[in-house]
Amino acid sequence: MSVIIGISHSHNGSVALISDGEVKSAIQGERISRQKRKSLRFYSEMGVNSKVLKNDTKLTQDCINYCLDASGFKHSDIEVIAISTPWKCHKVTNSELFKYIGGTPKKYTKTFYVPHHYAHMEYIAHYGDLKPGIILVIDGSGSLESDRSIFNIKEKYDSKITNYTHFAGKEVVSAYWFDGFKSTLIYRFSPSISPAEDYNKDANRLNQSIGHYWRWGSSYCYGSPNEAGKVMGLAAFGKKDEIIKEKILSISDKGWIKVDYQKIREKFDKPNIFNLDLSKSKHHQNIALKIQSETEEVILKLLLMLKEKYPTDTLYFSGGVALNVVANERIKNSNLFKNVILNGSVEDNGTAIGAALAASVEQGFERKSSVIKDYYGRKYSNKEILKAVSEYSFSYKILDSKEINKIAAELIGKEKVLGWFQDGSEFGPRALGNRSILANPISPSTKHILDHYMKSRERYRPYAPVVIEELADQYFDMVGASPVMMRNVKVLDKKLKAITHFDGTARVQTVNKKENKNLYSLLFEVKKNIGYPILLNTSFNLPGEPIIESPHDALFSFSRGSLDYLFLENVLISRKKQ
Numbered sequence: 284m285s286v287i288i289g290i291s292h293s294h295n296g297s298v299a300l301i302s303d304g305e306v307k308s309a310i311q312g313e314r315i316s317r318q319k320r321k322s323l324r325f326y327s328e329m330g331v332n333s334k335v336l337k338n339d340t341k342l343t344q345d346c347i348n349y350c351l352d353a354s355g356f357k358h359s360d361i362e363v364i365a366i367s368t369p370w371k372c373h374k375v376t377n378s379e380l381f382k383y384i385g386g387t388p389k390k391y392t393k394t395f396y397v398p399h400h401y402a403h404m405e406y407i408a409h410y411g412d413l414k415p416g417i418i419l420v421i422d423g424s425g426s427l428e429s430d431r432s433i434f435n436i437k438e439k440y441d442s443k444i445t446n447y448t449h450f451a452g453k454e455v456v457s458a459y460w461f462d463g464f465k466s467t468l469i470y471r472f473s474p475s476i477s478p479a480e481d482y483n484k485d486a487n488r489l490n491q492s493i494g495h496y497w498r499w500g501s502s503y504c505y506g507s508p509n510e511a512g513k514v515m516g517l518a519a520f521g522k523k524d525e526i527i528k529e530k531i532l533s534i535s536d537k538g539w540i541k542v543d544y545q546k547i548r549e550k551f552d553k554p555n556i557f558n559l560d561l562s563k564s565k566h567h568q569n570i571a572l573k574i575q576s577e578t579e580e581v582i583l584k585l586l587l588m589l590k591e592k593y594p595t596d597t598l599y600f601s602g603g604v605a606l607n608v609v610a611n612e613r614i615k616n617s618n619l620f621k622n623v624i625l626n627g628s629v630e631d632n633g634t635a636i637g638a639a640l641a642a643s644v645e646q647g648f649e650r651k652s653s654v655i656k657d658y659y660g661r662k663y664s665n666k667e668i669l670k671a672v673s674e675y676s677f678s679y680k681i682l683d684s685k686e687i688n689k690i691a692a693e694l695i696g697k698e699k700v701l702g703w704f705q706d707g708s709e710f711g712p713r714a715l716g717n718r719s720i721l722a723n724p725i726s727p728s729t730k731h732i733l734d735h736y737m738k739s740r741e742r743y744r745p746y747a748p749v750v751i752e753e754l755a756d757q758y759f760d761m762v763g764a765s766p767v768m769m770r771n772v773k774v775l776d777k778k779l780k781a782i783t784h785f786d787g788t789a790r791v792q793t794v795n796k797k798e799n800k801n802l803y804s805l806l807f808e809v810k811k812n813i814g815y816p817i818l819l820n821t822s823f824n825l826p827g828e829p830i831i832e833s834p835h836d837a838l839f840s841f842s843r844g845s846l847d848y849l850f851l852e853n854v855l856i857s858r859k860k861q
C-alpha cells in the first residue's frame with residue numbers, strides 16, 4: 284500500500300492522504316485551528332523565528348495525523364509528499380520537511396512540487412469516470428512562471444496550445460485536454476504581474492484574472508476580498524438594463540483576457556467599506572450583476588473556442604471560480620457539453636488531493652476514478668462523543684439508531700432548528716448533511732430565525748435545500764443530480780419559501796441512498812411529517828467561524844448559538860440544562 288500525503292500551501296491550507304490511487308481522507312487546516320481560511324506555511328517561507336509559522340507546523344502535523352487516523356495508516360507509512368501552492372514555490376531540504384511533517388517517515392522516498400493549476404486539474408479529473416474531455420481551471424492565481432524550473436511534475440504542452448505566458452507571469456486560467464489517462468495543456472493565460480505593464484495600471488496588486496475581478500467586487504461590495512459567494516447572491520437583485528454597458532472583463536476572439544482596472548477606477552467610487560446592508564443599494568446590486576454576467580460570457584466564449592479546437596461532450600471545471608453555481612448552471616444550460624463534472628473542493632483545499640493524485644500517477648500507480656463526493660473526514664466514536672458531552676451540562680438522551688431520523692423529522696415538523704452531526708465531515712466549503720444545520724424548508728419563520736439568531740446573515744441571502752435525488756424534479760427544474768450543491772436551479776413549488784432566492788432559484792443538493800444513507804432516510808421521514816422530502820441545509824458554524832469538525836466544536840457552537848436541538852450521531856442534546 285502506497286501512502287502519499289498531499290499538502291496545499293494556500294489560504295484554505297489542507298492535507299489529503301491518497302493510497303493506491305484512491306483518496307482516503309482529507310482535512311482543511313481551518314477545521315482544526317478554528318480559524319477560517321487558515322494556511323499551512325513552511326518555516327522557510329517567512330523565516331525560522333516566526334511564531335506564526337511554528338503554529339502552522341504544529342497544525343500541519345495535526346492535519347497529517349488526522350488523515351492517518353482517519354484512514355488507518357501510520358506516520359512511518361508515508362512514502363511520498365506532494366505540495367501545491369499558489370504563492371512562490373519554496374523547495375525545502377529533507378530535514379526541514381521532516382520537521383514540518385512531524386518526523387522522518389521510514390518509507391519516505393520523494394517530494395513532488397506540483398504546479399498549482401495542475402493540482403486543480405488532477406483533483407477534478409479524478410471524478411469524471413475517466414471520460415476524455417476538456418478540463419478548465421479558473422481561480423485567482425496559481426503558480427509563478429518563474430517557478431516552472433522548481434516543479435518536478437511538469438505539464439506537457441499540446442502542439443495546438445493557445446499560450447499567453449509572460450515570463451513574469453502567474454497562471455490565472457488554464458485548460459487541459461484529458462484523454463482518460465494523460466493530460467496536455469491546451470490553453471494558458473499567465474499575464475505579467477509586474478505593475479510596469481499597462482494593463483496592471485490601477486490594479487492595486489490584483490492580477491488580470493477572473494478570480495481577482497471577483498476579489499475586487501467582493502472588496503467593493505463587502506469590504507473583504509473573500510465574499511465572492513455573497514456577490515453572486517447579490518447579483519440576483521441587479522437589473523440588466525441598468526448596468527453600465529462598457530466592458531470591464533472581456534476576452535478577445537483569440538483568447539486574451541482583460542480586466543480593465545482603469546475603467547474600474549474611473550467608474551466606481553462608492554466602495555462599501557463599512558459593510559453596510561446592500562438590500563437597497565441598486566449601485567452595488569448592479570455591479571454584482573455586471574461581474575456575474577461578464578464572468579459567464581467570458582467563460583462561455585472561452586469554452587466555445589476550446590471546444591472548436593478540441594471537440595468533446597465532456598467538461599471538467601475546477602479552481603475557485605468553479606464554485607460559482609450560477610455560472611455553472613449557465614454552462615450546463617448552454618448545451619455545449621453533455622457532461623459537466625464539478626465537485627465540492629474545487630477551490631484551493633482540493634489542490635492537496637490533486638497534488639497527491641498527480642504524484643500517484645507520476646509514481647506509476649493506476650489512475651482511478653471516484654464518484655463525485657466530498658466526505659473525507661474521520662468518524663468519531665461513541666466514546667469520544669460521550670466524553671465531549673460530559674464536558675457540558677446539557678440534557679441528553681441516547682437514542683436507538685432506528686429512532687434518530689423519526690425523532691429528528693418530528694422536530695422539523697414542529698419547526699425546530701437542528702444541529703446535525705453524523706459520520707465523517709465534509710472537506711470543502713459546503714456542509715452536505717454531515718456537519719449541517721437542518722430546518723423546515725416551508726416554514727415562513729425559518730429564514731428569519733436563522734438570519735437573526737443563528738447565522739447573523741443579511742436578509743437577502745438565500746439558504747440551500749437538500750432533496751432526495753429521485754424526487755428532485757418534482758420540486759426543482761432540474762434533470763440529473765447535484766450531490767455537492769454545485770447547481771443553481773429554478774424552484775417549482777412556491778411553498779418552499781425558506782430556500783428560495785429572490786430570483787426564484789435555489790442552490791440544490793441532491794442525495795441518494797449510496798452517497799449518504801443517513802440523510803437519505805431522514806429526508807423520507809421528513810416527507811412523512813411535512814409533505815416534502817426536503818430540508819433547509821446550511822453549514823454548522825457560528826458567524827465568522829469555519830464549519831465544525833469535532834463533537835467538541837459542535838457542543839461549543841450549540842452552547843453559544845440558538846439551535847433548538849443537537850444530534851451528535853445517536854446522542855440527542857437539548858438546550859435544557861441538566
Ligand SMILES: [Fe+2]
Nearest residue numbers: 369422603631
Ligand atoms: Fe487556486
